[in-house]
Amino acid sequence: MSVAINVDNVVKKYGDLTIIPGLTEHIKNGEFFTLLGPSGCGKTTLLRMIAGFNSIEGGKIKFNEQVINDIPAHKRNIGMVFQSYAIFPHLTVRENVEYGLKLRKMPKDEMKQKVDKILDVVQITEYQDRLPERLSGGQQQRVALARAIVIHPSVLLMDEPLSNLDAKLRVEMRSAIREVQKQVGITTVYVTHDQEEALSISDRIAVMKKGVIQQTASPHTIYTRPYNVFVSTFIGHSNLFKGHIEAAAGEKLVVFADGYRMTMTTLSEEAADGQEVVISVRPEEFSICREGEGVRCKVVTKVFLGKYVNYSLEFPEEMLVPNQPSIEYSQDLGHAEKLLEVGDMVYLKPNAMKINIFVADGSRSLMEGVVENE
């Protein structure tokens, strides 16, 4: 039933405006695949092209080996969950879920059995005879999910389905969706701009920017080994420093602008002596150390967050890549020897195993084994 999706050099244009300039991606059968990106990056556009609600101006989209470009939306056998849920307000919960099955002319008793089962899976059996306007957001969300899944679609498409829910419900529904998806084992394409949601729910994530996929990888890889500077700053926070590579005696070192140098064992072949680079350090990849070891900076603000203490730091301007909102250090309270105070001058040492090095324009990673599409 479930299929793999092949997106082959697909183009989307609105008039003269190109939204997606030619995008290729392979979504595996049964996986939970998330399109993540800032608003306007084309992720919803791509999803609606797969669904058949947007025309395709170039390239091909295939379900398994079948090209679906010219198959109208209603014949693609897709299940879609909308941001606004799009529950039919004139039908009860049960009638909403039955809608797709009725169109498939399913016998009455088989339909009843299926609907009962799916209502149970999404836990809305008790509301089945209500009209949608009398349901809460989370319940409506469950109806939308049940309605999309019950028809056993080839793919399940979800367009920011949780963005209208409050924070607590969002987390709850997130695991509900994930659970139901695994149970049914259906290829799912999920669109969101919420990185935490994407990291927690997906098998693989594609990070998009301006209609181009920046990196496709598992949540863990995306976070720890981003392919470029955009991904590293879009997912979580990254502090960007200027630096260069030194290669000598089979050893590679990365040198900060203030002269601090550290040995790297994770760099790729490509990294060459004297090459200008961007050094990306996440706030939790620093640790406080003795004077002279690490980079020197000043604590500017301090925010207590419970598990962590967040400091923002001041460095000499020439050490940093320009136009960063802030340089941050997160101190894990579980391992903190002492807390810093605003105004303190400290030495921070980046963790050489964890930090990422990019080429000077930020477009590629110089880390061993990092690829654009995993």
Add this chain to the structure above:
Amino acid sequence: MLSIVVFGLFLIYPLFSLFVSAFQDAATGNWSMQNFVHFFERKYYYQSMINSFTVTTSVTILAVIIGTALAYFMTLYRVRCKSIVEICIIISLLSPPFIGAYSWILIGGRSGILTRWLAEYGIDFPSIYGFAGILLVLTLKLYPFIYLYVAGAMKNIDSALIEAAESLGCSGIRKVVTIILPLITPTILAGALMVFMNAMADFGTPMLIGEGFNVMPVMIYSEFINEVGDQANFAAAMAAIMVLITSTIFMLQKYVVNRKSFTMSSLRPMQTGELHGGKNVIMHACIYLLVALSMIPQLVVIYTSFLKTNGSIFVDGYSLDSYIRIFNELGTAISNTYIFSTAAMAAIVFLGMTVAYLTTRRKSWLTDIIDTLTMFPYIIPGSVLGITLLLAFNEEPMLLSGTALIIIISLVIRRLPYTLRSSSAILYQLSPSLEEASISLGASPVKTFFKVTAVMMLPGVMSGAIISWITAINELSSSVILFTGATKTMSVAIYTEVIRASYGTAAALSTILTLTTITAMVIFFKVSGRRDVTL
């Protein structure tokens, strides 16, 4: 596609033939400006244009003043029996247009009730005929347009705007002039356009009460049915001039409104306050007087329908004679009215929903054309539409004149834009993702339209359709040109009865029409669950 054909065949083609025949010399069939020259050479003709303009402008100004003032007081102050007042206003708006003229003749005409009563005391009642009569009848008939529009806009003014003005030290009359009036100006202009177009196109009122005061629709009608030689071409020329005038006004209004328009949505509408003492009494007196004046025509007509008549004269005593006579003689007119309007309504609902769907959901250059085309009926007066249809369809292979179909077509064309507009408004509020959800579940777009979109549009469209039905049963200006003996409708019958001075039967017919209108309105309020009407 279908709608393109419908509009093309029944609107563009007829209009085209109208303009063609306007530029044709009747005797030779050659191209000529003769008809237009003829019109502007004779004072008798061009005076009618001036008359039309004067009376229409005066009606519009008066209706704006009365309607706006009424809306202001009704919204901001507590008025006793407000809902009854509102219902009366709506009834007077929806009642047949010429009933006003006809019953004011019964009251203040040469042998009117009031005239004769005053004459016994030696008082001369001022003449109701001519300019003053048209002004009176049309103003009373049309101020409700302004009222409904403005009252709607007033409800959308957020009280925070008023409070902001007050906190800045603005109060009383300055608050009205600097805040409220500017906020409702676009609405007033929209309402004024409706009043202007209606007053300009109205045929029944000036025909009955105008006497020597000729206006263009009457002139066009009498030249047209006066089948002597070249008159059809001349009438076409006059009709063309009229279309030119109305479209100019239409464009002008669009231009002004586009420059001034903004959207308002109120979180908290303005509170109603209470007036005290003398002011309160005066306000109530004015409102009740106005409503009484608007309702008098209806009441007079109902009353006189039960009077005994002898020819054109009412005699003492009551009877049902008038009703018996109309059921015997004019039964087909009554059934025609219901059949035609219901057929037209069905067509309007179907076309309105599908065309609105296509224009809002499947935008293309084609739908843009349809969008523009549907504006035409706003600017084409009923009598002009009647003439254009007749001119276009009185020859083989498209011989429609004299059939019921041509009357139904004229009703559809006149009302369709209104249904279209309201259907589109409903569609814009329906999220497209509902349709996409249905399609994603495997319903074809056509199936989705009928199972989801149409189902959800229907309540809104139906309530609009009822209003269309009401205006259709009351339609006179195009039917009076298109009818033949077999396709006579009630409003045409009333008109011919009044012309024959058979006032009793006319009154009985009018009563039936008024009661039907009120019944339909009750259904409308039930269906829509609303207390107001948009036209």
